[in-house]
Amino acid sequence: MPTQPDANRSALVRRARLANRRLALAYPDAHCELDFNSPLELLVATMLSAQCTDVRVNLVTPALFRRYRTAADYAGAERSELEELIRSTGFFRAKSNSIIGMGQALCERFAGEVPSRLVDLVTLPGVGRKTANVVLGNAFGIPGITVDTHVGRLARRLGWTEEVDPERVEAELNAMFAKTEWTPLSHRLIFHGRRCCQARKPNCAECPIASLCPSAGQAI
DNA sequence: ATCCCGAGGG
DNA sequence: CCCTCTGGAT
Numbered sequence: 526m527p528t529q530p531d532a533n534r535s536a537l538v539r540r541a542r543l544a545n546r547r548l549a550l551a552y553p554d555a556h557c558e559l560d561f562n563s564p565l566e567l568l569v570a571t572m573l574s575a576q577c578t579d580v581r582v583n584l585v586t587p588a589l590f591r592r593y594r595t596a597a598d599y600a601g602a603e604r605s606e607l608e609e610l611i612r613s614t615g616f617f618r619a620k621s622n623s624i625i626g627m628g629q630a631l632c633e634r635f636a637g638e639v640p641s642r643l644v645d646l647v648t649l650p651g652v653g654r655k656t657a658n659v660v661l662g663n664a665f666g667i668p669g670i671t672v673d674t675h676v677g678r679l680a681r682r683l684g685w686t687e688e689v690d691p692e693r694v695e696a697e698l699n700a701m702f703a704k705t706e707w708t709p710l711s712h713r714l715i716f717h718g719r720r721c722c723q724a725r726k727p728n729c730a731e732c733p734i735a736s737l738c739p740s741a742g743q744a745i
Numbered sequence: 746a747t748c749c750c751g752a753g754g755g
Numbered sequence: 756c757c758c759t760c761t762g763g764a765t
Contacts, residue, residue, distance in 0.1 A: 559750075575751035581763070582750090615761040619752080653752050673750035691751085715750060724748055725765085 538701050541685050544734045545706060548713040551733045555712035557663040559583065564639040564664035565631075566590055569599070571659045572623055572651050577614045585611055596637040599628025623651020641665045654692060662708035670698045671711040675718030682722065682740040 548555075558579045561567035569589070573582045589610050593599050599607075607621045614620065627649045631637055639660065640646055646657035658669030670676065672691035676698075680686050686697040702710055721728050727740075735741040 557750085571750075572752095574749085576749055576761075577751095578749050578764080580749095613762060615749085615763075616751085616759095617761065619760055623752080651752065655751060659750070671750065674748080675750065711750085718750090 537684065540737050541683070541701050544683060544737045545702065545710050545713070547733050547737070548717055549709070552713050552716040555709065555716045557659065557712065558715075559659075559663075560586060561664070562590075564641075564660060565596060567664045568627070568639050568646075568649075568652070568656070568660050569593075569624060571656045572627070573611055573614045573620060575616060575620070577616075581614055585614055596628045596631035596635075596639075599624050600632050602628070620651065626650030627652065639664070641667065643669070654695065658695075658711075662711065668704045668707040669711075670695045670702075670707045671715075672698075673715065674724070675715045676711055678724060679714045679718050679722055682727070682738060683734070684739040 557567075559567060559570040559574060560583045561570050566586070570579075570582050570586050573585070592610065593602060593607075602621075602625050604621055604625065607624065608617050611617050611620055611624075630649050631639065634648075635645065641661065643654070643657045643661060646652050646660060647654060655671050655673055658671045661667040662669045662671065672680075672695045677689070677691060677694050680694055680698060681689075685701065686694050688694045688697060698710070699707065717734075718724075721732050729735045729738070729741045732738070732741065
């Protein structure tokens with residue numbers, strides 16, 4: 526006989542998994558919307574995506590990826606030139622510093638290659654868990670929940686977690702879903718967050734998982 | 746005025 | 756825990 530908190534917990538997990546299945550039907554084409562052709566390109570694009578739309582990132586990366594092709598290219602990049610190429614993505618000074626430092630770190634510690642382990646990725650300047658999980662999930666096929674602004678907001682609205690710290694949100698979602706769902710679930714939540722459950726105006730009237738959402742219809 | 750596929754520093 | 760970094764879109 527399960528205790529009451531356990532029963533509530535398992536009901537929550539069943540509701541969350543049902544929502545994931547409905548999101549899979551609603552967004553069968555959910556995928557990483559950053560344009561890239563290599564792990565290094567995805568790493569750079571993801572570093573640029575902080576507080577910036579992926580549409581904006583995809584506007585600057587074609588010229589960026591033509592100018593810099595290897596880790597050594599980034600390591601030796603001229604700061605002012607790199608800054609101008611990425612200026613419109615915001616935080617351009619910090620991002621330039623991170624990208625140059627990232628290139629140097631790859632050359633010095635990883636033979637110029639992007640590492641495929643989270644513990645290694647997060648040692649790179651400007652690379653946190655979110656960026657690391659994007660690279661792992663989309664360039665190396667290693668499952669991970671990417672807790673960006675959308676995933677965090679939706680997980681809280683859906684009542685899947687009350688945590689604010691992205692690492693804690695990630696841990697809670699990891700415990701609720703099969704590992705094979707971690708990356709596709711992240712993509713579905715991001716698609717849903719952009720197209721329907723937006724930060725300022727959630728469209729609960731047309732939301733495919735409103736019946737599974739404790740926040741539906743409420744002013745958030 | 747608020748938000749966008751965050752990370753680092755104090 | 757907080758704060759800051761930055762430009763563009765709505």
